[in-house]
Amino acid sequence: MPLYYLVFFLSGGRARFDSATSITKVHAQAILFGLIVGAGIPSIYMVILQNPISTAIWQPFPIYMAVATFLYLTIKRPGHAESGFDVIQFFYFVSLIGASLFYLVELWSRWSDLEALKALYIPSITPLVGAPTPVQVHDFLKWDLTFALLSTGIAQLWFVSDVIEIPLILLWYLIAIPLLGPGAAVIAVNMWREGQIGDHFVMVKEKEKEI
Secondary structure (H helix, E strand, C coil): CHHHHHHHHHCCHHHHHHCCCCCEHHHHHHHHHHHHHHHHHHHHHHHHHCCHHHHHHHCCHHHHHHHHHHHHHHHCCCCCCCECHHHHHHHHHHHHHHHHHHHHHHHHHCCCCHHHHHHHHCCCCCCCCCCCHHHHHHHHHHHHHHHHHHHHHHHHHHHCCCCCHHHHHHHHHHHHHHHHCHHHHHHHHHHHHHHHHHHHHHHHHHHHHHC
16 A cells, blocks of 8 residues: 555656546446455455465455456446446445444453553564464554555545645544544545545536536
């Protein structure tokens, strides 16, 4: 994720983002299909089996997502440009609820044990030399998640339409991360930003009709 955002912004992705057209409903459906088939199913498979083979199979899930999305668009080609913002917003809403519930369940089950919470979420600053392999792997995944969430959260600041939105987003993170979890906090910002884009396209279409 950090590399993706770095390449996206350095290659002028923000400029293309500002001038982008509305995402079609078929493309939105293809994205959701890719997420469910390419990321959701392998993740469920990994969590249920909990063995090295299922974890190894899960690793290249972005490739599964890309292939599933491509196949969906091959079978169901985009027709008329019906907006897919409602589909994306619904997906964000479901993801927000799911991420919040998962975080709250994990938080509640360890509420009285601060050390257990730290062990679950906070990566180690020092190398875990001599620690069991599962502990080192868990720590690696915690660092992986930390960098992914930090880069995504910081990247949201590049999508603001007004400078005043930056402190508001940071304030939201400060409040929402402890209450709802980092994943839900980032999803909420995405949902708000997509809503702004949807409103923008509605205004543009209304002006075009007036002309």
